[in-house]
Amino acid sequence: MQPVKDRATSLALFCKVVDNYGDIGICWRFARQLQREHGIAVTLWVDDLPTFQRICPDVALDAEAQQLAGVAVRHWRDQEGVFAPGDVADIVIEFFACDIPPGYIAAMAGCDPRPVWLNLEGLTAEEWVEGCHTLPSPHPRLPLTKHFFFPGFTSKTGGLLRESALEGQRRQFQSEPAAMAAFLARFGVAPAEMASLKVSLFCYPHAPVAEMFAAWQSGDAPVTCLVPEGVAVEAVRAFLGSAAGAGAAATRGALTVRVLPFVAQPDYDKLLWACDLNFVRGEDSFVRAQWAGKPFIWHIYPQDENLHHVKLRAFLQRYCVNMDSLTAFSLHWNGAPAPGVGERADWSALWPPFQADMAEVARRSAGWQGEMLANGDLASNLLKFSRSLR
Numbered sequence: 001m002q003p004v005k006d007r008a009t010s011l012a013l014f015c016k017v018v019d020n021y022g023d024i025g026i027c028w029r030f031a032r033q034l035q036r037e038h039g040i041a042v043t044l045w046v047d048d049l050p051t052f053q054r055i056c057p058d059v060a061l062d063a064e065a066q067q068l069a070g071v072a073v074r075h076w077r078d079q080e081g082v083f084a085p086g087d088v089a090d091i092v093i094e095f096f097a098c099d100i101p102p103g104y105i106a107a108m109a110g111c112d113p114r115p116v117w118l119n120l121e122g123l124t125a126e127e128w129v130e131g132c133h134t135l136p137s138p139h140p141r142l143p144l145t146k147h148f149f150f151p152g153f154t155s156k157t158g159g160l161l162r163e164s165a166l167e168g169q170r171r172q173f174q175s176e177p178a179a180m181a182a183f184l185a186r187f188g189v190a191p192a193e194m195a196s197l198k199v200s201l202f203c204y205p206h207a208p209v210a211e212m213f214a215a216w217q218s219g220d221a222p223v224t225c226l227v228p229e230g231v232a233v234e235a236v237r238a239f240l241g242s243a244a245g246a247g248a249a250a251t252r253g254a255l256t257v258r259v260l261p262f263v264a265q266p267d268y269d270k271l272l273w274a275c276d277l278n279f280v281r282g283e284d285s286f287v288r289a290q291w292a293g294k295p296f297i298w299h300i301y302p303q304d305e306n307l308h309h310v311k312l313r314a315f316l317q318r319y320c321v322n323m324d325s326l327t328a329f330s331l332h333w334n335g336a337p338a339p340g341v342g343e344r345a346d347w348s349a350l351w352p353p354f355q356a357d358m359a360e361v362a363r364r365s366a367g368w369q370g371e372m373l374a375n376g377d378l379a380s381n382l383l384k385f386s387r388s389l390r
């Protein structure tokens with residue numbers, strides 16, 4: 001279905017880069033989709049341009065204001081700005097509860113009508129989200145009400161970020177083996193490696209990568225592991241026996257490891273589509289892996305007191321229907337003890353059953369996509385909710 005164009009609406013999205021790439025990765029994807037598919041005039045306020053540049057090489061580091069892919073990008077330097085009601089967008093979104101400048105909030109209070117103000121939250125599969133999604137939070141002093149908006153995996157949440165053309169692009173790419181081979185050849189993947197199990201690896205530094213490498217190396221089926229530069233640096237360096245810069249590669253036993261440059265966001269999707277198995281992390285690559293229709297293993301962002309294990313289990317409970325090998329593998333990858341397998345992971349024992357179930361896991365991936373599509377996409381759901389408030 002064609003989304004309804006809404007040319008009159010403006011939207012300001014405030015993004016503070018706390019750590020890593022996920023915050024700006026999500027906001028940049030979201031901003032482009034709102035502009036391209038819904039005709040919204042989006043201003044993306046972001047505090048960290050160098051991190052932004054890694055996923056979008058067109059970003060100019062010294063520009064206070066720049067236009068990128070139809071989105072007005074503003075360097076959010078500090079909280080000091082002075083704003084008038086005319087500067088305020090129709091919809092104001094703070095990502096992940098970041099504090100937007102007090103001057104902007106004061107200007108919001110002076111608007112007539114007042115803008116829609118949303119706090120776009122992080123993704124979790126936990127049930128409590130359904131009770132908090134769209135809840136209002138009145139400002140203690142000003143005549144403004146902020147609403148919480150939660151992405152999620154059920155119809156009682158805001159759904160997941162997904163561009164309307166994404167599925168078509170993926171199917172097209174995956175239907176052309178030559179295009180996939182040409183894409184991977186850019187990173188040095190040799191024709192013979194195309195027949196191996198191709199794995200992309202994106203994880204946090206504490207993932208048990210060295211142990212996984214050892215299991216693949218001594219296995220009987222060839223594996224080609226593609227690792228973006230800067231990821232799992234210690235294990236990659238140890239395997240290569242040299243520096244782990246982009247372009248570095250080595251083969252030991254059944255395993256070939258190749259270091260890739262950190263690619264722009266659209267190419268990262270292609271990488272996920274071209275591989276047979278994807279290790280992803282955080283929030284955005286995790287969601288992209290779900291749309292890639294391939295088996296994936298999620299490394300969740302660590303939190304104090306192992307709170308992330310609760311979130312991991314909540315997701316696995318929804319996703320891993322009758323897939324014990326995937327559950328065991330995922331829990332151990334995240335250092336979360338798996339019932340029946342013991343606390344210490346034996347990767348040579350965990351890998352074969354998972355590998356044997358991979359076709360089944362891929363089928364589940366397709367079924368899951370169907371379920372997620374039925375919830376609509378985050379951008380459309382958010383705009384629908386915003387209109388209901390105006």
Ligand code: TRH
Nearest residue numbers: 019020021022025055262263264265268282283284285
């Ligand atoms: O970078 P992350 O670890 O981000 C995390 C999560 O968002 C987490 O929820 C948040 O709380 C924490 O940061 C602070 O992982 P994530 O979310 O997958 O974001 C990575 C982004 O980088 C994603 O948009 C994909 C993109 N990317 C590229 O564009 N090129 C690449 O080569 C790679 C590996 C990733």
